[in-house]
Amino acid sequence: MSSEPKQRIFSGVQPTGQPHLGNYLGAFRNWARLQSDYDAIYCIVDLHAMTVEYNPADLEAARIDTARVLLALGIDPERSLLYTQSQVSGHAELAWILSTLMPMGVLNRMTQFKDKTTAGHASNLGLYSYPVLMAADILLHRANLVPVGDDQRQHLEVTRDVAERFNNRFGEVFPIPEAYIPETSARVMSLTDPTAKMSKSHSQPKASISILDDPDVIRKRIKSAVTDSDPVVRYDTQAKPGISNLLEIMAACTDRSIDDLVEEYADGGYGPFKMAVAEAVVEELAPVKAAYNALKNGDVREVLRESGRKARELSVGYQAEVYKAVGIKGY
Numbered sequence: 001m002s003s004e005p006k007q008r009i010f011s012g013v014q015p016t017g018q019p020h021l022g023n024y025l026g027a028f029r030n031w032a033r034l035q036s037d038y039d040a041i042y043c044i045v046d047l048h049a050m051t052v053e054y055n056p057a058d059l060e061a062a063r064i065d066t067a068r069v070l071l072a073l074g075i076d077p078e079r080s081l082l083y084t085q086s087q088v089s090g091h092a093e094l095a096w097i098l099s100t101l102m103p104m105g106v107l108n109r110m111t112q113f114k115d116k117t118t119a120g121h122a123s124n125l126g127l128y129s130y131p132v133l134m135a136a137d138i139l140l141h142r143a144n145l146v147p148v149g150d151d152q153r154q155h156l157e158v159t160r161d162v163a164e165r166f167n168n169r170f171g172e173v174f175p176i177p178e179a180y181i182p183e184t185s186a187r188v189m190s191l192t193d194p195t196a197k198m199s200k201s202h203s204q205p206k207a208s209i210s211i212l213d214d215p216d217v218i219r220k221r222i223k224s225a226v227t228d229s230d231p232v233v234r235y236d237t238q239a240k241p242g243i244s245n246l247l248e249i250m251a252a253c254t255d256r257s258i259d260d261l262v263e264e265y266a267d268g269g270y271g272p273f274k275m276a277v278a279e280a281v282v283e284e285l286a287p288v289k290a291a292y293n294a295l296k297n298g299d300v301r302e303v304l305r306e307s308g309r310k311a312r313e314l315s316v317g318y319q320a321e322v323y324k325a326v327g328i329k330g331y
């Protein structure tokens with residue numbers, strides 16, 4: 001039997017609201033699945049959530065609720081760490097060091113910053129340097145693999161880039177992490193505008209499906225999802241972005257191929273197809289909602305406290321290695 005240590009995975013979620021179907025299919029489902037083969041660290045990235053306007057009075061409830069959703073969908077604190085970013089100061093400390101290696105030209109190309117500022121968010125320095133903090137999250141824990149949705153692909157490239165810059169300048173400290181992005185549903189789109197991604201911060205409730213929505217809400221949202229006027233079910237993200245999105249969602253929820261679904265639903269009209277998609281989503285999310293309700297009185301804070309303590313312990317040794325490499329000696 002091999003005694004090779006398991007590879008490390010790291011990923012994060014912002015406590016910015018009720019997690020949605022996109023978070024679940026694009027990332028969280030893989031977080032739960034990968035736990036048995038990897039040494040997994042999952043983080044509720046509250047410092048990232050501060051890069052856009054937020055209400056301090058709501059942050060604690062959002063952190064706890066996000067943790068509860070993650071536990072409900074199968075993150076197992078006996079096997080994986082689950083804590084909040086602000087519990088471990090190494091994230092912010094490493095972000096500072098990495099920022100000294102990050103060319104502004106690289107950050108100027110980030111589409112998320114452009115999208116968010118165009119959508120009306122203030123263009124503050126924290127939002128601009130969001131990818132640097134994300135790189136620090138991943139590199140602090142020496143992650144090899146990062147399960148994320150497609151929207152984080154560009155930030156992962158930046159993480160790899162800054163890790164290489166650091167290693168070239170100061171010696172081999174960081175493994176170069178790989179993105180782990182699912183083949184279907186890597187970018188679940190809004191139900192009201194299928195050219196934009198589903199996101200927690202979307203102002204229209206009808207645009208997304210929360211992981212905890214009641215079955216009837218899920219059915220209504222999918223029934224009213226924006227599609228097109230040619231009632232043939234076929235996969236074409238340019239001509240039929242709404243139907244293509246629903247096909248991806250159904251493929252991910254049923255583990256069937258898109259071709260297989262098209263063969264079954266092509267000529268039956270949009271109504272029956274949408275009903276089938278809704279039932280697939282309801283079935284996929286039902287166990288998560290049941291587990292979430294069962295956890296309502298559980299002590300989520302104790303999980304965060306204990307994982308945070310372990311993550312802090314790990315990070316101290318890792319950060320010492322970084323400080324030594326950059327020439328900062330401890331006394």
Ligand code: AQP
Pocket residue numbers: 011012013014015016017022023024025026027028147148149150151152185186187188189197198199200201202
């Ligand atoms: N639509 C999506 N499809 C697939 N994966 C997605 N992810 C996010 N949206 C989709 C993935 O979910 C993980 C957590 O990301 P996040 O906390 O940044 O989620 P969000 O929904 O994007 O959050 P916000 O607060 O609403 O932010 P913005 O305004 O950026 O959309 C990540 O792995 C992400 O890839």
